[in-house]
Amino acid sequence: MGELRIQGLTAEVAGRQILNGVDLVVKSGEVHAVMGPNGAGKSTLSHVLMGKPGYTVTGGSVSIDGVDLLSLPTYERAKAGLFLAMQYPVEVPGVSLQELLTEALSAQGRDASVVHAAVAAEAERIGLATRLLDRPVNVDLSGGEKKRNETMQLAVLRPKFAILDELDSGLDVDALRACSRRVEAATTEFDLGVLAITHYSRLLEELKPDVVHVLAQGRIVASGGPELADELERTGYAEWVEDEAPTPAVDPFADPFADPFA
C-alpha cells in the first residue's frame, strides 16, 4: 500500500503566497476530491506537485512512498509514480502520441514495445477515435477529446497517483462519464490513488470519492465523506470565502518612503 503524503505545503507565484500549508494523505486505491472556490489555490496545488516552472515552494514536503518529490525534476516525479491530467492539455506540434509515450516508458526503464497495442486498447475503451491517435499531441483536438486523451495516457502509463486538475472542465457529459469511469476502474485495476481537483461535484458521480476536502485560501479547511460534496453543491463555498480579509484601499498620495510600521 503506497501513499502520497503532502505536509505543510506552502508555495508562491510571482512573490504572492498562494498555498498556506496544505496537508493531505492519499493512499493507493483511494479517491480524494479537493474542492474549492475560484482562487483557492486548486490549480496551483496541482502545478506545484508536478513541478511546473514559475512556482516557488517555500515550505513543507511532498512524498510518494517516502521518496521526496520536491527535490526532483518533473520527469523524475513522473518516474516516482505521479501523473498530472492537465486542465488545459498543451498542443505539441510535430510530436506524436506514440513518440511521447515511447520516450516516457523508455526513460523509466519500462517496456515501450507495448505502447502501440496499449494505446489502441485504451483509446477504444475511452472512446477516442483511432484517427486522432496519429495527430501530433493534442493538436486540433476538441476540449472533450483532449480530456479523453489525458485519461487514455494515464491508463497507458499506469502511475501510482494521479492528480486530475479540473478534468470535468470543457467537456460534454459523455466524455465526462467515459473519463471518470476509466479513472474509477483504475483505482481497482492498478490500485491508482487519485487526487481529483474540481470546482463542481458532477465529476464525482462516476468517480466515487472516499474523502472530500475543501481547499480555501490555500489550505484544507474541511474534510469529510462524500456527503460533503453534496453539501457544497447545495450551499456553495460562501462559508469559507466570506472571512477573507478585505484588501486595504491604496492611498495614491501616500508617501512611498513612509515607515509602514510607524
Added chain:
Amino acid sequence: MASPQWLVDRRSAAPNAAEFVMPSTDEEVWRYSRVADLQLSDWSVVSERSEGVPADAVTLLESLGHLSGAVVVRNGAVVAARLDDALAAKGVYVGSLVDAPNAEAALGVVADGGPDVFGRLNDANFLDGVLVDVPAGVTVDAPIAIVDWIDLDGAAVYPRLVVRVGADADVRVLDWHGSTDIAAFVSPLVELDVDRAGRLSYGNVQLRGPRVWQIASQVSRVLNDGTLTSSHAGLGCDYGRMRTDCRLVGRGATGNLSAVYFGHDSQTLDFRTFQKHDAPDTNSNLLFKGAVGGHSRSVYTGLIRVEKDARGTNAFQTNRNLKLSDTAWAESVPNLEIETNDVKCSHASTVGPVDEEQVFYLESRGVPTEIAERLIVAGFFDEVLEEFPVAAAVPLIAAAIDERLDAGVNS
C-alpha cells in the same frame, strides 16, 4: 573541352573580378550579412575540369531510390549525367548546360545576370552549368537529382543550374549541395522557369562542410496557372546565404516557398526572400522555420511586393525561429509593399526559445527534459519536411538535424 563561341563572347563581355564592387552592409539586403569579411582574391576560380565521380555522390544517389535522371557536378564540372531513355525520347534533357543544344536560349532568361554582383560573377565564371529541360506536356514521374559536390580546397566555384518546365509539364528536382571538409567559396545561381500550367517542385539541400562560404541566388519565374514549389534545407557552411526571388508573372501563378535551417557552432545562415506579384490572381505562400544553437546566427528578411495590376493576390509570409542557446542570435524582418487594395496579405515572424509549456507537458509524462526539447525541436521542422518535394531526401535531412541535436544545442 572548348567552350562554344557564344559562351566565350558572353564571358568576355563580363567585367573581370577586380572590377566588381562588393556590396556593403549599409544596403538593407546585406544588413547583418558577413559579406564584408569576404575577399574574392583569397579564392582561385576553378579553371581545370575535375574528373571522376566522388564516392560520396554515388552513395547519396543510391540512397535516393528510383530517379528519372541524375547529374553529378564536381567543382563546377559535370562529371556524370544520365536520364531514362523514355524521357530522352520525349525531348527531356538533363545534363551539362554548355553542351545542351538550346543552351544559349535557356541561359539567363530568368535570372538575367542575377540580382546582385554574385549573379554577374557566376555569369562570368561558371564552368559547365546544369540544364534540366522538360518540354510541354511531359510528366516526369520519378525525381531528377543533381549532386553539386565541391572537394577542391581554396577554390571559388560558381555552380549554375537552369530548370525549364514547359506548359503543363510536371517534374520534381533535388539539388544537393555537398562538399568534403575543405575551405571554399561557392556562389550558385539557380534559374527556375515554369511555363503555363507547368508544375515544378524543387528541393535544395545545402549540407556543405563547415569551412565553406556560400552565397547563393535562386531566381524563378512562373507563368499563368503554373506552380512552383521550392523548399530549402540550410544546414551546412560557415556562412551560408540564399537569396530567393520568386516572380509570379502570369495570371493565376503560384509560388510556394519553404525552408528549414539549423545553425550550430559559429555558423551564420542568411536568407533573403522576395515574393513578387506582377499579375492578377497570383498566390504565394512562404514558410521559413529555423533553429539556432551554440554561437550561431540566422538572418531572415523577406519582402512581399504586390504590383498595381496584381488584383486578387494572396500572399503569405511566415518566419519562425527557435533560439536554443543564450549565445545564439536570430533576426527576422518581414516587409510588405502593396500597390493595390484587392489583396489578402499577411506576415508573421517569431523568435523565441522552446515553449516552456510544451516541455513541461512532455516532462509531466516522464520524458526527461533534454529528450523533451529534442522531440519538440525535431517536430518543429516537420511541417516543412512533410511537404519537401523529394520525399527520399527527407530522412537524410532529418538525420543531419538529429546529428545537431545529438551534439547538444549549446555547442
